[in-house]
Amino acid sequence: MSLFWLVVLPILTALIGYLSNYKKIKRLIWVSQISTFIMAIIFFIRVITEGAITETLGNYSGAISINLVADAISSLFVVLTTFLFTIMLLFNYHKTYMNKLFLFLFLTLQGLIVAIFLSNDLFDIYTLVEVATVVVSILIMFKKDSQSLYDGMVYLLTNLVAMAFFLFGLGYIYKIFGTMDLSVIKAGIPFIENKDSLILPYVFLITAIGLKSAIMPLFSWLPRAHGTPSAPSIVSAVLSGLYVKGGVYLFIRFQDTFKAGLDTTSLFLLIGFLTAVLGFVFALSQTDIKLILAYHTVSQIGLIIFGLSMNSIYSYYGSIYHIMNHAVFKATLFLTAGMIIEEYETRDIRKITGVFKRMPYVAIIMSVAILSITGAPLFNGSVSKFLIEKGIGYQTYLEYGLLLINLGTIVSFVKYATMLFGPHEKRYHVRFNQKIALGILATVCVVTGVFGQSIISILFNLEVIMDLKSYLVKSALYLSSLMLGYLFYKYLYPKIGFFRTMREIELSFNEIIFSIVFFFGSMLSFLMVAY
Structure with a gap:
């Protein structure tokens, strides 16, 4: 069994499904998907017990070889990817738009995301991200209405510009090291006499990765893509819950690669914090439930970058664990939001009430x-x-x-939870497959919380003690924050016109491109002064 099949099997299945009658090969698709998920688990267990797995494609060797590498983090992300795609397919089983074109794009995206996590070569990563960008753009535009077409094109063009920066950085790196293998580059950086020569390629690369991760000020594309009105809910769930984590994963890899030559943790500690704060401020200002969730993805990405940049093993693995957790609960939120929008025929949170009475299972x-x-x-x-x-x-x-970040999150979701309450008589019927999919996601949210200490010990070989006193203190702090958040939303929020002003802010394509150039220039200036 090869890592190669984790990438190829979903794409091969997608191709067979596209060239065949979709209804006749549903079983084949499910066998393929479940097999991919099981393979991902097997490889993860092997990595945990035996160490990292490296496989070379073709007959090349050394620095010019094309390698797939499964380590503790990448193999974990592969399990997460195959799990979420399996749940999304189950949730969408009876949807009318689940035709062979949609399935082809969706399964191809799974294979590309897995390949990004396993790739160890800069040019391979560049190629995979570019192809994935095109696939995601088509999925955003899938229903072909004017708004989704516009949002999809903005997403496509913005990401193409960002990846041009990546390509420039890739070229500089090859000129310096004569290879694009990240392991070789990491090993060679300590021996570079003039560390200043790394600044320009690093800034080119981190600008592209910053946009893919949706950090400040490069997040304006994300709400358009993840919250576009007509994108299927599972597309929004995968983009916000999983695909944007590909950018964060690359951030982790690149920071690890370059840390011996350029230490930017303090800078990204600040950027992560500002991203988290701006994210929840924008989320609070929205009335569209999908945009609330989209901006909160920005905020949670900021929290993750904040944790990754603390130079602590606890915050580092806490951020990795939060990537997993966020993928699950944000996918759940987008799926339930899609069901609510479909039932109420509006995305305006002010017009949605009584979800507990009308859609009790969804509300729970x-x-x-x-x-x-x-x-x-x-x-x-x-x-x-x-x-x-x-x-x-x-x-x-x-x-x-x-x-402050946690309090902002609580206030945002106090607002979001208001639609759960209020009168409503009509009952909504949830399909059995959707109940199972949502039930699995909710169960994972609880199990990975209740048994969090044991799971962290298994995944990261990290001992964490959360005794009764810690739980009581955390419970008291949470309840206090919840009460404070409720009081703020109830009595102060309606009187603050700032949030209404923030709601109207939406960068044009030209302004998004300017923000990319501004980020690049600011990073370059900072590092040239610092080093």
């Missing part, structure tokens, strides 16, 4: 996801946030920053 699942993202005790978000907080140590200013 959504409540689990809300408790998870806000960090309620016994839910998965609380465990990852606890680890990030543990990594702060005695740096009080970081603790205040994390507290």
